[in-house]
Every structure is written in C-alpha cells, then in structure tokens.
Amino acid sequence: MPKNLIVFDFDWSFVDQDTDRWVFEVLSTKLRRALQDRKSNGSQCTPDVVDQTMADLFDAGFKKEQVLDALRILPFHPAMRRAVTALKDRGETDFLCLSNSNEVYIGTILEHHNLTNLFAEVITNPAHWAGDRLHIGRRLPADGPQHTCKVGCLANMCKGDELDAWLAAHGGKDAYEKIVYVGDGGNDFCPLLRMRKGDVACVRKNMELHGRIKEEGEKEGIKVDVKLWDQAWVIDE
Structure with a gap:
C-alpha cells in the first residue's frame, strides 16, 4: 500500500505556541525579557540562548515540576x-x-x-535534567x-x-x-x-x-x- x-x-x-518562549512567559516575565534581550543582541533563539536563560530560571529557584506543568498547559x-x-x-x-x-x-x-x-x-x-536544572544542548x-x-x-x-x-x-x-x-x-x-x-x-x-x-x-x-x-x-x- x-x-x-x-x-x-x-x-x-x-x-x-513557541515552546522556548512559553516556559518563561508562564513562569517569569523577568526571564522572558532576558531571553528576548539575548535574542535581540545578535542571537537567534538557539539552544545556547535558551539554555543560558534556563540556568537563570534554576538560579531563581524554579523547580522541575513547575517547568513540566508549564509545558502541560501549552496550547x-x-x-x-x-x-x-x-x-x-x-x-x-x-x-x-x-x-x-x-x-x-x-x-x-x-x-x-x-x-x-x-x-x-x-x-x-538534546536535553536532560540534572535535578531541577534543565540542560539544553545542540543537535x-x-x-x-x-x-x-x-x-x-x-x-x-x-x-x-x-x-x-x-x-x-x-x-x-x-x-x-x-x-x-x-x-x-x-x-x-x-x-x-x-x-x-x-x-x-x-x-x-x-x-x-x-x-x-x-x-x-x-x-x-x-x-x-x-x-x-x-x-x-x-x-x-
């Protein structure tokens, strides 16, 4: 057949939606702005930029389950x-x-x-969790x-x-x-x-x-x- x-x-x-932007829009306007600023400073929304902002999310005290919950409500x-x-x-x-x-x-x-x-x-x-920190790599x-x-x-x-x-x-x-x-x-x-x-x-x-x-x-x-x-x-x- x-x-x-x-x-x-x-x-x-x-x-x-855009998955990279959505997580930050749900969890932190400050970090959504940080992602936008990094993208505007000559970087497209590459995995490196997203990973850098994900490190900021971890440092701000956000947990793995909060990231997963944000993804589950994505339209x-x-x-x-x-x-x-x-x-x-x-x-x-x-x-x-x-x-x-x-x-x-x-x-x-x-x-x-x-x-x-x-x-x-x-x-x-590729991406993987190390505790509550999500690491995002490049294909x-x-x-x-x-x-x-x-x-x-x-x-x-x-x-x-x-x-x-x-x-x-x-x-x-x-x-x-x-x-x-x-x-x-x-x-x-x-x-x-x-x-x-x-x-x-x-x-x-x-x-x-x-x-x-x-x-x-x-x-x-x-x-x-x-x-x-x-x-x-x-x-x-």
Whole structure:
C-alpha cells in the first residue's frame, strides 16, 4: 500500500505556541525579557540562548515540576489532535517531527496528550535534567562537524540535511507517494527545497516561512505545492 509522510515542525506548527518562549512567559516575565534581550543582541533563539536563560530560571529557584506543568498547559488545538490521530488510525501515513525545540519539551507535551507513539522519530535538540536544572544542548555540537547550509538554517541544525538523512535511511523519497511538510519558521525553508513537485508545504500564513517563500522561493527553485493555513481546523480539513 502506498504511504505518505507528514513532517511537522513543532512550535507554531504542531502546537499553537513557541515552546522556548512559553516556559518563561508562564513562569517569569523577568526571564522572558532576558531571553528576548539575548535574542535581540545578535542571537537567534538557539539552544545556547535558551539554555543560558534556563540556568537563570534554576538560579531563581524554579523547580522541575513547575517547568513540566508549564509545558502541560501549552496550547494544543483539538483540531490538530483530531487531524493527526485520524490519519494515524488509517495506517497510511508516517509522521516525522523536525524541530528546533528539544527532547524534554516535545516529549512532555506529547506524553500529556497521549501522543507519544505518533511520530516515527522526533529530530530535535538534546536535553536532560540534572535535578531541577534543565540542560539544553545542540543537535550539532559546537565542537563537532558543522553543516554547510547556505539558505539560513540555524547553526545547531540544518533541517534540509536532517530530512534528507531520514529519508535516505527509510527507503528514500520514492518510498512515499507524497511528502507533506507543516511549518512556519524561516528554518523550515531549507527542507522544502529538498522536496519534489507534487509534494505539499502547509505553510502558516503571515509567519516567517510564508515571507521567505514569497521573497526567495522562485529564485531558489522551490517545487512543492504551497498551501496556506492559519488555524488548526484548516489543517484538519
């Protein structure tokens, strides 16, 4: 039976928030501002910046369970859950998560919503607890081999390379009749360039990925069919 593959970014794609920012917004306005200031001082919201602010959260006395509770109340639309569980139950679709969040954040949210077995794999940044301190690392360590992406992926991960590697390990692109990518961010642009004519990009309207496709898509030779969405019920539809 022919199968399809749906690749999800996580923040503002699978869920209706940014996991990195959400934890600080729930627990500490002061540290949410610190994260924003660090990002504004030349840093994108990389794992290094999030880890630095997580150290501040620990120093301020916040506990592991408070972080986990914040993740459990992060907005996740019922229509998105309905969409993915219906497709999963039909058995014709594989799911892959490709995210710049981290293992603890994503794992906690999926477990809370009983979706631990949804994704064949979650490709993201590593994270682990040391007592009440959450340590967040990089998918590509700073002291190891680096990717050579030229279209603007973050230093810690090239999503295009990650998608190519996953497909190569699972029968190649031809193993799937159609590949669908659901994303919103600028670093979701690269994997779209690796996809075929007839594949589909479900792009969240008026977010960074939408802008990049309008400004750079034709020049970079994007082949996928682009479908815009703004709310999860549109994805379900």
